Amino acid sequence: MNISINKTLISICLILFLGQFIRAESGYNLWLRYTPVSDAALLRQYRNQIPGFTVLGQSLTLEAVRKELKNGLSGILGVPVMEYPVLSAKKGLSVGKASDLQFLPADMKAGLKQLGKEGFLIYNLENKNIIITANEDIGVLYGVFYLLKLLQTEKDISHLNISNTPKLDLRLLNHWDNLDRTVERGYAGFSIWDWHKLPDYIHPRYIDYARANASIGINGTVLTNVNANALVLRDDYLEKVKALADVFRPYGLKVYLTARFSAPVELGGLKTADPQDPKVRQWWVDKVAEIYALIPDFGGFLVKANSEGQPGPQSYNRSHADGANMLADAVLPFGGVIMWRAFVYSEHKPDDRAMQAYDEFNPLDGTFRENVFIQVKNGAIDFQPREPAHPLFGAMPQTSLMMEFQITQEYLGQGTHLVYLAPMYKEVLDFDMFTKGKGSTVGKIIDGSVEPHKKTGIAGVSNIGNDINWTGHPFGQANWYAFGRLAWDHDLSSEAIAEEWLRMTFSNEKSFVADIKKLMLDSHETCVNYMTPLGLHHIMGAGHHYGPGPWVSDMPRADWTSVYYHKADEKGLGFDRTPDGSGATAQYAAEVAKIFSSLESCPEKYLLWFHHVQWTEKMASGRTLWEELCYRYDDGVNGVKKMRDTWAKQKKIVDEERYKQVDMLLKIQEKEATWWCNSCLLYFGQFSGLELPEDLIAPEKELEYYKNLSFPYAPGIRPRW
Ligand code: GCW
Numbered sequence: 239m240n241i242s243i244n245k246t247l248i249s250i251c252l253i254l255f256l257g258q259f260i261r262a263e264s265g266y267n268l269w270l271r272y273t274p275v276s277d278a279a280l281l282r283q284y285r286n287q288i289p290g291f292t293v294l295g296q297s298l299t300l301e302a303v304r305k306e307l308k309n310g311l312s313g314i315l316g317v318p319v320m321e322y323p324v325l326s327a328k329k330g331l332s333v334g335k336a337s338d339l340q341f342l343p344a345d346m347k348a349g350l351k352q353l354g355k356e357g358f359l360i361y362n363l364e365n366k367n368i369i370i371t372a373n374e375d376i377g378v379l380y381g382v383f384y385l386l387k388l389l390q391t392e393k394d395i396s397h398l399n400i401s402n403t404p405k406l407d408l409r410l411l412n413h414w415d416n417l418d419r420t421v422e423r424g425y426a427g428f429s430i431w432d433w434h435k436l437p438d439y440i441h442p443r444y445i446d447y448a449r450a451n452a453s454i455g456i457n458g459t460v461l462t463n464v465n466a467n468a469l470v471l472r473d474d475y476l477e478k479v480k481a482l483a484d485v486f487r488p489y490g491l492k493v494y495l496t497a498r499f500s501a502p503v504e505l506g507g508l509k510t511a512d513p514q515d516p517k518v519r520q521w522w523v524d525k526v527a528e529i530y531a532l533i534p535d536f537g538g539f540l541v542k543a544n545s546e547g548q549p550g551p552q553s554y555n556r557s558h559a560d561g562a563n564m565l566a567d568a569v570l571p572f573g574g575v576i577m578w579r580a581f582v583y584s585e586h587k588p589d590d591r592a593m594q595a596y597d598e599f600n601p602l603d604g605t606f607r608e609n610v611f612i613q614v615k616n617g618a619i620d621f622q623p624r625e626p627a628h629p630l631f632g633a634m635p636q637t638s639l640m641m642e643f644q645i646t647q648e649y650l651g652q653g654t655h656l657v658y659l660a661p662m663y664k665e666v667l668d669f670d671m672f673t674k675g676k677g678s679t680v681g682k683i684i685d686g687s688v689e690p691h692k693k694t695g696i697a698g699v700s701n702i703g704n705d706i707n708w709t710g711h712p713f714g715q716a717n718w719y720a721f722g723r724l725a726w727d728h729d730l731s732s733e734a735i736a737e738e739w740l741r742m743t744f745s746n747e748k749s750f751v752a753d754i755k756k757l758m759l760d761s762h763e764t765c766v767n768y769m770t771p772l773g774l775h776h777i778m779g780a781g782h783h784y785g786p787g788p789w790v791s792d793m794p795r796a797d798w799t800s801v802y803y804h805k806a807d808e809k810g811l812g813f814d815r816t817p818d819g820s821g822a823t824a825q826y827a828a829e830v831a832k833i834f835s836s837l838e839s840c841p842e843k844y845l846l847w848f849h850h851v852q853w854t855e856k857m858a859s860g861r862t863l864w865e866e867l868c869y870r871y872d873d874g875v876n877g878v879k880k881m882r883d884t885w886a887k888q889k890k891i892v893d894e895e896r897y898k899q900v901d902m903l904l905k906i907q908e909k910e911a912t913w914w915c916n917s918c919l920l921y922f923g924q925f926s927g928l929e930l931p932e933d934l935i936a937p938e939k940e941l942e943y944y945k946n947l948s949f950p951y952a953p954g955i956r957p958r959w
Pocket residue numbers: 414422423464465542546581620621956
């Protein structure tokens with residue numbers, strides 16, 4: 239037997255042996271599990287380099303740093319790690335604000351200039367001791383989490399020279415949490431905010447929430463649903479908000495609220511909420527002053543106005559700018575911001591819904607105050623499994639545009655499908671809008687490199703609930719993680735993010751990381767294939783959005799139906815948004831419009847988004863559209879089968895509890911992928927009049943069966959009040 243076979247055998251035995259001792263895990267600890275390093279040589283190196291640590295300075299944030307280091311290092315090194323109280327460059331790890339570290343080497347001092355308020359430096363001195371420093375305490379905390387990540391992911395820490403700063407200023411979670419603790423589009427239980435027991439009862443989860451967010455650089459959280467309830471602005475609720483803000487502050491996490499535009503009427507007893515009415519303006523000025531008296535670092539308001547029944551300035555014949563600017567003026571003296579959402583579609587306009595946000599907001603470019611963001615969803619319809627980048631990103635150069643991604647999987651399998659979203663986020667962030675020539679990617683537009691803006695930002699609609707593992711699906715945690723990492727640096731790759739998340743959340747075992755990373759990276763495309771291949775969109779069940787519903791045609795509004803979007807007929811399939819159709823392609827820069835409007839150059843992944851294509855049209859594969867559609871759906875189902883096989887191989891590596899959870903969920907995913915595939919092909923087949931390709935398995939059930947399924951208590955539905 240040669241040496242390498244020997245080695246392989248030994249590692250297999252080791253895995254089998256260790257497998258017996260893997261403790262069940264609930265997933266509560268997320269990626270901050272701080273389990274001991276398994277590689278003995280590395281463990282020795284870490285213990286030598288970090289026999290103890292010193293934290294210089296005093297503040298609530300540095301207190302959090304101390305706790306994290308003590309807990310983290312002791313866990314990872316498997317021994318209690320000492321904190322040295324005395325200032326010293328000689329003992330292991332020293333962390334603190336640059337102004338507190340007198341012994342900083344000159345090159346480190348020079349590096350501080352580029353760091354801003356949140357960046358950090360991690361550096362090895364000649365004796366290998368480590369320094370983490372920053373201009374502000376929060377930068378120190380971010381640096382500490384970064385070092386803990388290096389240890390958790392088993393990296394060499396003897397040649398560190400890291401300088402790291404976020405690319406965007408505001409990196410926010412948006413909770414669609416209601417005050418009654420239901421969560422709109424939430425699939426992980428109820429809201430983690432226990433409003434009833436606040437402000438006196440501080441659930442330990444609030445602290446762990448702040449830690450988890452700080453560990454990935456998220457620096458703000460909008461606590462309440464954009465379908466807003468004015469009650470949160472009442473004095474007793476503001477006390478509750480203050481209690482949360484106090485818990486979050488040491489972790490650099492600011493609180494924001496959603497502002498219901500009609501609050502002056504509902505809460506203030508005024509007759510109107512007209513933004514030009516002096517009494518209304520004064521009401522907001524007073525309310526804002528009241529908030530800042532309680533929460534001096536309150537972040538500001540997120541507003542959904544004149545959209546899906548929410549009140550807004552248009553109800554008083556005023557514009558979005560009138561509404562946003564009124565609120566912006568109220569928060570400006572305190573340094574607050576207004577995030578005004580662009581997710582609007584008119585109740586009256588019969589136009590292509592994909593065009594409406596652009597039509598309403600593009601003419602307003604340049605009219606918003608400097609502290610207003612226009613928060614734009616990644617695509618022009620609504621968080622579909624795949625959407626081309628929203629045309630507004632290239633159309634408001636004088637306005638700070640904030641990206642809104644959805645982390646919760648409203649349209650991507652909700653609580654049961656494993657879909658790693660980083661590749662979807664990256665597809666949009668890396669998309670070139672050509673606004674100022676080649677290279678004007680969405681990422682560069684929102685980070686202010688294409689046009690400079692005073693402030694920049696990104697938001698992710700949270701997938702967090704009170705389930706023990708926070709996100710319901712254990713892999714939902716990866717999407718929270720990936721959002722945070724991309725919010726910090728949109729140039730990171732999906733692969734790198736998946737790798738670090740897997741190593742911290744599950745195991746550093748090589749074959750596990752390689753196999754599951756691949757599974758994660760393929761999962762989005764797989765989901766798109768079994769749900770909405772080739773640019774199909776908005777064909778899910780009505781209301782709850784759970785499962786397929788391409789037949790949905792009877793709704794109060796045409797643009798809530800599926801038939802409006804897929805436009806299947808005997809000739810073909812897809813929404814014609816070329817100049818011969820709705821003309822939506824013209825909302826993009828000429829270079830992009832040209833690519834999207836021609837059938838030949840339009841990428842297949844967006845084909846049916848922009849074109850009504852004949853069933854017999856030849857695709858790149860040489861197949862007809864109908865055949866391609868059939869094979870894509872089938873590929874999707876096979877993709878999930880493959881995921882199940884890959885997961886089954888990890889039984890010995892993953893703890894039993896999480897192994898089983900994922901195993902059961904993947905089984906559901908396969909069932910649901912098959913449901914999507916069968917029902918969509920039966921449905922579209924009625925129009926194409928063509929048979930399924932012979933090598934595909936025909937659905938067992940009739941279309942009527944699928945149409946009659948009903949899910950009255952599907953989770954996450956929008957409450958009606
Ligand atoms: O996608 C739709 C969701 C609504 C949501 C809305 C929005 C908060 O189905 O539940 O409401 O988008 O983004 O405002």
